[in-house]
Amino acid sequence: MPLLEVKDLTVRFDTGGGTVHAVSGVTYALxxxxxxxxxxxxxxxxxxxxxxxxxxxxKPPGRIAGGQVIFEGRDLLTMxxxxxxxxxxxxxxxxxxxxxxxxxxxxxxxxxxxxxxxxxxxxxxxxxxxxxxxxxxxxxxxxxxxxxxxxxxxxxxxxxxxxxxxxxxxxxxxxxxxxxxxxxxxxxxxxxxxxxxxxxxxxxxxxxxxxxHDMGVVAGLADNVQVMYGGRIMERGPSRAVFNDTRSAYTWGLLRSLPDHSEGRVYETHTPGQAKKRPRLQQIAGAPPDMTNPPPGDPFAPRNPFATERCHREVPPLVQARDAAPGHLVAAWYDLPQALLTNPTGAVPAAAGEAA
Ligand SMILES: Nc1ncnc2c1ncn2[C@@H]1O[C@H](COP(=O)(O)OP(=O)(O)OP(=O)(O)O)[C@@H](O)[C@H]1O
Ligand SMILES: [Mg+2]
CATH class of the missing domain: 3.40.50.300 (P-loop containing nucleotide triphosphate hydrolases)
Structure with a gap:
């Protein structure tokens, strides 16, 4: 029996500037x-x-627009x-x-x-x-x-x-x-x-x-990682799997960097030795979405160089990633290129305190 079950949690803020889609369909068990x-x-x-x-x-401006949060068998949202x-x-x-x-x-x-x-x-x-x-x-x-x-x-x-x-x-x-x-x-x-x-x-x-915000903290502490973007879970799974076998372009962006690919480069590559000297969290090109007017499909699609036409149209469900560790879930219509999946520099980031 999970301790906590979050089912389709959806939260909105009704503001003068429109409705903020703060959290959408967040589902997981702890x-x-x-x-x-x-x-x-x-x-x-x-x-x-x-x-x-x-x-x-x-409340207001916040409101629970849907979902359940079951803790020890009871729904916290209606308690x-x-x-x-x-x-x-x-x-x-x-x-x-x-x-x-x-x-x-x-x-x-x-x-x-x-x-x-x-x-x-x-x-x-x-x-x-x-x-x-x-x-x-x-x-x-x-x-x-x-x-x-x-x-x-x-x-x-x-x-x-x-x-x-x-x-x-x-x-x-x-x-x-x-x-x-x-x-x-x-x-x-x-x-x-x-x-x-x-x-x-x-x-x-x-x-x-x-x-x-610190991936190093997560690497040192967490059994499982959940990566959020635009109010949704983009990737979730055992820490090692998410760091070493990354399936979401957004997670990859957080872990590496998404430099300007107009120069013909998509992702910067670097050796693990160099990686340690860099700040842990790189800037991802482009700006986060305006959550009063979120993109209709995958919220990361506008910043994702691998986005397909379907990504711009339809929200991808969070499902077990193909040929990945059990419980390693990803929300993506696209596949990251094999070269990125097997990138030998894909090491777990140094846990906080261990970095040189
Ligand atoms: N009281 C509020 N009224 C209107 N919008 C809000 C309110 N609180 C949060 N939001 C909006 O909800 C969205 C999610 O905010 P949240 O604070 O959960 O982000 P976060 O991931 O915790 O960010 P950070 O890393 O900066 O703490 C944002 O778009 C934010 O502007
Ligand atoms: Mg916060």
């Missing part, structure tokens, strides 16, 4: 203990897809707000980069962690305060007894992020959702936090949805 990495350019619907399942998009609020933070922990939902500057770290626990009626105030110290210790904050009585401004950026993680896992959730949780941190601190996450995942046995 197993207990699984770590899913969600990647894609800005505006691809990564945040809205998780915010909407948690009841956190502003009364009170019950959803109880699941949020208790069974589904969240860590956002958004300062709105970050730490409160006028409350001690102890108060904030204890509040996260007592608001779900899990423990007495006194027991929750003792638990706050344990949690700071668990997330690797030194001298937790002393630190717990401090305010967020007395913490470094990395320590604040650890404190946010402590709050996110305070109730030992079945699922932890992190949206750009390490993006603001420097590379060394980020690597420490990712190690911590791997460790916590083992200790607590929770599943994770990890949203990031």
């Amino acid at each position: 197993e207990p203990g699984e770590t899913l990495g969600v990647v894609g350019e800005s505006g691809s619907g990564k945040s809205v897809h998780v915010l909407s399942m948690l009841g956190l998009i502003p 009364p707000e009170g019950e959803l609020r109880d699941i949020r933070g208790k069974k589904i922990g969240v860590i956002f980069q958004d300062p709105m939902t970050s730490l409160n500057p006028v409350l001690t770290v102890e108060t904030q962690i204890a509040e996260a626990i007592t608001s779900h009626g899990l423990m007495s105030r006194k027991a929750a305060k003792a638990r706050a110290v344990e949690l700071l210790d668990l997330v690797g904050i030194p001298e937790p007894q002393k630190r717990v009585t401090q305010y967020p401004h007395q913490f470094s950026g990395g320590m604040r992020q650890r404190a946010m993680i402590a709050i996110g896992v305070a109730c030992e959730p079945k699922l932890l959702i992190a949206d750009e949780a390490t993006t603001a941190l420097d590379v060394t601190v980020q690597a420490q936090i990712l190690d911590l996450m791997k460790d916590l995942k083992k200790k607590l046995g929770m599943a994770m949805i990890w949203i990031t």
Whole structure:
């Protein structure tokens, strides 16, 4: 039984400038203990897809236009707000980069962690305060007894992020959702936090949805990767399969680069040694679609040098890729050229912290 089943999730924003097609027909299942990495350019619907399942998009202008999100057998999208609020933070922990939902500057770290626990009626105030110290210790904050009585401004950026993680896992959730949780941190601190996450995942046995722009983070952390574009899933599968046997031109573009092919080149090639010196996420030629007026077919078709006539016309379904690992799915009417599939430079990107 999957822990979470997202079925045909569709989210719209009705704005003065038109209806934004933020998320369209997103469908996937997450197993207990699984770590899913969600990647894609800005505006691809990564945040809205998780915010909407948690009841956190502003309505209006937002609206759930269709779908179901089954968590432990119940649909989160039709659940009364009170019950959803109880699941949020208790069974589904969240860590956002958004300062709105970050730490409160006028409350001690102890108060904030204890509040996260007592608001779900899990423990007495006194027991929750003792638990706050344990949690700071668990997330690797030194001298937790002393630190717990401090305010967020007395913490470094990395320590604040650890404190946010402590709050996110305070109730030992079945699922932890992190949206750009390490993006603001420097590379060394980020690597420490990712190690911590791997460790916590083992200790607590929770599943994770990890949203990031950084392919290196995903390579180091995720069992499965889901690549989003124009509010849709373009490719999904075991991380190794998606990185080494890429089937979507969009994923390929994220991993390599799609330089100007008017010069006769389609994709830049480079050796793995050179690849490490390059930024991990390359710019893809062309601009993301205007989501108030999305293309009728494959949203990536206008930027895809391999697009066929059908790509411009019809949305491709997300299906098992041909001769690929089981569970490796792709939404594409076209085939990437064999030369790209078997490209010997198609290595897994260096996991964050491992890069030279
Ligand atoms: N409150 C809102 N009102 C109108 N449109 C919105 C709102 N929130 C999000 N959108 C739109 O929904 C689409 C998906 O946005 P989303 O925030 O999910 O992107 P993202 O993939 O998380 O991007 P980023 O990497 O920049 O965080 C975008 O077109 C965005 O402009
Ligand atoms: Mg986002």
